[in-house]
Amino acid sequence: MFDFFKKNKKTLTIDENLKIFVDFHSHLLPGIDDGCATLDESVENILELQSQGIKKIITTPHIFSEAYPNTPEIINEKLELLKSVLAEKKIEIEITAAAEYYLDEWFCKNYKNLKLLTIKENHLLVETNYMEKPYFMEQILFDLQLDGYKIILAHPERYNYLLNDFRQFDKFFDTGILFQCNLLSFTGYYSPQIKKAALHLLKNKMIHLVGSDIHKLRHTKAISAFKKTNEYSELLNLGLMNNELW
Numbered sequence: 001m002f003d004f005f006k007k008n009k010k011t012l013t014i015d016e017n018l019k020i021f022v023d024f025h026s027h028l029l030p031g032i033d034d035g036c037a038t039l040d041e042s043v044e045n046i047l048e049l050q051s052q053g054i055k056k057i058i059t060t061p062h063i064f065s066e067a068y069p070n071t072p073e074i075i076n077e078k079l080e081l082l083k084s085v086l087a088e089k090k091i092e093i094e095i096t097a098a099a100e101y102y103l104d105e106w107f108c109k110n111y112k113n114l115k116l117l118t119i120k121e122n123h124l125l126v127e128t129n130y131m132e133k134p135y136f137m138e139q140i141l142f143d144l145q146l147d148g149y150k151i152i153l154a155h156p157e158r159y160n161y162l163l164n165d166f167r168q169f170d171k172f173f174d175t176g177i178l179f180q181c182n183l184l185s186f187t188g189y190y191s192p193q194i195k196k197a198a199l200h201l202l203k204n205k206m207i208h209l210v211g212s213d214i215h216k217l218r219h220t221k222a223i224s225a226f227k228k229t230n231e232y233s234e235l236l237n238l239g240l241m242n243n244e245l246w
């Protein structure tokens with residue numbers, strides 16, 4: 001038993017090359033989704049991310065027809081506004097924007113006619129309802145892949161419909177969907193069950209990417225504490241793809 005604790009106390013070392021300097025999932029543009037409400041909040045969060053070693057940010061407001069009907073125009077306007085404030089305050093960080101697309105019937109019907117905001121050419125960040133698996137999920141993911149998109153599934157560990165049997169993750173993983181876990185999931189911030197699912201994915205090396213998914217400063221601060229843990233080192237030692245997305 002004592003050996004067990006000793007083993008867990010050992011701090012894992014991280015190769016400099018494995019450190020993450022790109023964060024590509026967050027809600028930092030003010031007032032257009034459930035993330036930062038004001039420019040001041042946006043700046044506070046960005047400074048906190050910067051203090052954690054993040055040098056490049058791709059922020060991803062929700063595009064969700066029912067709740068946040070954002071468009072590339074709305075997103076780009078807010079991005080430019082934020083960039084001008086960062087420049088005024090002489091905060092040196094690279095920031096751009098894409099989106100987190102909510103897969104609903106509206107999206108399925110309309111996506112072919114939309115200019116989708118992608119990350120690094122053709123990566124598309126998507127999410128679904130947390131409780132119920134959409135009946136069209138496999139089909140839309142397949143169609144998007146056929147259309148040439150590389151799908152990043154945001155926080156697979158947070159979908160209730162996958163948590164009753166972790167083998168359900170394999171089906172999506174095996175079709176080439178990229179899994180992006182939220183850093184906060186490993187801390188138990190959302191729920192013990194979500195933490196268990198995140199640790200399952202970590203143990204089975206089924207994580208391609210991690211994201212902060214920050215909405216508020218309390219998230220960003222909680223992530224700072226997590227970055228000092230062995231689980232975070234274990235995650236980095238998987239050799240995540242984050243830095244390739246810039």
Ligand SMILES: [Fe+2]
Pocket residue numbers: 025026027100154213
């Ligand atoms: Fe998000």
